[in-house]
Amino acid sequence: MTTALLSGRLAHLGVIRFAGPDAITFLQGQVSNDTRRLAEGRSVFAAYSSPQGRVLAVLTLLPHSSGVLAVLPRELIAPTMERLRKFVLRAKVKLEDVSDELWVVGQHAPAGAGLDVPAESRGYVERDGMGVARVGQDASRYWVAGAPQHLTDRGLAGGTAAAPQIEHDWRLADIRAGLPQVYAATSELFVAQMLNLDLLDGISFTKGCYTGQEIIARTQHLGRIKRRMYRLTLPPGSWTLGQPLRLTDGRTGRLTELAQFGEQFEALAVLNMAAPTDAAATDQGDTDLSSGAAVAAEEVLLPYSFTP
Numbered sequence: 001m002t003t004a005l006l007s008g009r010l011a012h013l014g015v016i017r018f019a020g021p022d023a024i025t026f027l028q029g030q031v032s033n034d035t036r037r038l039a040e041g042r043s044v045f046a047a048y049s050s051p052q053g054r055v056l057a058v059l060t061l062l063p064h065s066s067g068v069l070a071v072l073p074r075e076l077i078a079p080t081m082e083r084l085r086k087f088v089l090r091a092k093v094k095l096e097d098v099s100d101e102l103w104v105v106g107q108h109a110p111a112g113a114g115l116d117v118p119a120e121s122r123g124y125v126e127r128d129g130m131g132v133a134r135v136g137q138d139a140s141r142y143w144v145a146g147a148p149q150h151l152t153d154r155g156l157a158g159g160t161a162a163a164p165q166i167e168h169d170w171r172l173a174d175i176r177a178g179l180p181q182v183y184a185a186t187s188e189l190f191v192a193q194m195l196n197l198d199l200l201d202g203i204s205f206t207k208g209c210y211t212g213q214e215i216i217a218r219t220q221h222l223g224r225i226k227r228r229m230y231r232l233t234l235p236p237g238s239w240t241l242g243q244p245l246r247l248t249d250g251r252t253g254r255l256t257e258l259a260q261f262g263e264q265f266e267a268l269a270v271l272n273m274a275a276p277t278d279a280a281a282t283d284q285g286d287t288d289l290s291s292g293a294a295v296a297a298e299e300v301l302l303p304y305s306f307t308p
Contacts, residue, residue, distance in 0.1 A: 231300045233265070
């Protein structure tokens, strides 16, 4: 069952701007994807990870005329900037929280909004400071970033009363597309491949060194991907992001994205690819994963595949 999804400002997301001649080079040493694509007029989907390879934030990078814009949850803006500033050193790059200066809009029906839109995956176009980027392979969803007044004048921002529904609908669309996100509750819990970033053009294995690269590369080349992100339908209940989950088939994991739809919930969750045979199989000390009653969740196919 599907329903019409609302477009408008995504107030739960914020923007970090990287301005200066070294912005792309600086980001190349920090995130999982090849930021040289930004210079080609393309958006970039990437993870920013700890030196231990755990994802701190999932970023959508846009090559805006004012600097590279990183779109991520507002609750992660401050800790992400604090970490990144430690690596600036002599690089000619300035980091700013411009979440109030540049709003992010999620557009589900760009054809009816009078926007110039890119035709290709990860494409980006800009006019009068308003940037538009296609969301991955999806030809029906676009990021729009621009000044609040410009977006409001164009009727793209949506109303304040509709903000919770707009956020809900965007997150629901992300779930159905199998697009990962991390929030404060799930930051630093997963390696990039656990969030399927290697399947979503979110990792470059040829770009060279960046923070967390050694762990991410070792995970890929040694075949140690034991957990993946799955799409689930959950029964009615009190579900929260980061909540431990144990399915009736024995697999365990954590919820990473969640949206109610009718009486049920649609969700993304990072789960063991196979049921653990004993308590020692739980991931890196996550001992609470096997606790609690088993959940009768229904697994739903993602729009992409991986080998169990």
